[in-house]
Amino acid sequence: AQSVTQPDIHITVSEGASLELRCNYSYGATPYLFWYVQSPGQGLQLLLKYFSGDTLVQGIKGFEAEFKRSQSSFNLRKPSVHWSDAAEYFCAVGARAGNNRKLIWGLGTSLAVNP
Amino acid sequence: KAGVTQTPRYLIKTRGQQVTLSCSPISGHRSVSWYQQTPGQGLQFLFEYFSETQRNKGNFPGRFSGRQFSNSRSEMNVSTLELGDSALYLCASSLEGGGASPLHFGNGTRLTVT
Numbered sequence: 001a002q003s004v005t006q007p008d009i010h011i012t013v014s015e016g017a018s019l020e021l022r023c024n025y026s027y028g029a030t031p032y033l034f035w036y037v038q039s040p041g042q043g044l045q046l047l048l049k050y051f052s053g054d055t056l057v058q059g060i061k062g063f064e065a066e067f068k069r070s071q072s073s074f075n076l077r078k079p080s081v082h083w084s085d086a087a088e089y090f091c092a093v094g095a096r097a098g099n100n101r102k103l104i105w106g107l108g109t110s111l112a113v114n115p
Numbered sequence: 116k117a118g119v120t121q122t123p124r125y126l127i128k129t130r131g132q133q134v135t136l137s138c139s140p141i142s143g144h145r146s147v148s149w150y151q152q153t154p155g156q157g158l159q160f161l162f163e164y165f166s167e168t169q170r171n172k173g174n175f176p177g178r179f180s181g182r183q184f185s186n187s188r189s190e191m192n193v194s195t196l197e198l199g200d201s202a203l204y205l206c207a208s209s210l211e212g213g214g215a216s217p218l219h220f221g222n223g224t225r226l227t228v229t
Binding site for chain 1: 119148157158160163170171205207212214215217218219220221222223
């Protein structure tokens with residue numbers, strides 16, 4: 001069955017520290033991959049996406065993610081976290097469903113940033 | 116370009132009532148998706164409309180319905196409200212559909228059922 005796993009429900013890092021949020025998926029073909037961020041009281045905002053090509057993709061707010069086919073992973077990274085990065089992060093996979101694609105979501109990782 | 120607009124922002128209803136939520140997508144986007152978000156269940160997909168046709172549907176009871184108009188604006192309706200329907204309802208628009216192109220989300224409608 002197609003699924004997306006974000007193993008870490010909650011992560012706390014210190015401001016200025018590096019960050020890696022994990023995302024693993026189960027899907028038979030190469031999926032479309034997305035990371036979204038949700039600040040409190042807001043909708044979700046696209047951070048970055050991978051469709052094809054270079055497996056290291058750059059996004060907004062200094063985030064990047066690397067697609068690793070052999071590990072079925074699409075982990076999100078940031079070299080130095082800012083207090084404003086505290087939010088909920090969602091990984092999503094666009095998988096084929098008949099003639100359409102559907103989005104499969106992870107349950108999210110809540111990021112807290114200590115000053 | 117204006118973003119996705121959801122109205123109302125907050126809503127309080129009582130059990131048994133019905134409610135209609137509205138979503139105006141980004142100009143040019145033909146796909147509108149609806150999600151329910153609760154602390155315990157995360158993001159749950161309700162349905163997706165593309166050019167006025169429902170293209171995908173999640174596992175929600177028939178009390179949850181939606182429609183899309185010719186100008187791509189969308190509404191979702193929940194009838195016979197239950198306490199468990201209290202949630203943040205998010206609408207998202209995209210060019211091709213949620214799995215093939217990025218979603219642009221509104222800020223949601225917070226529904227409280229008492």
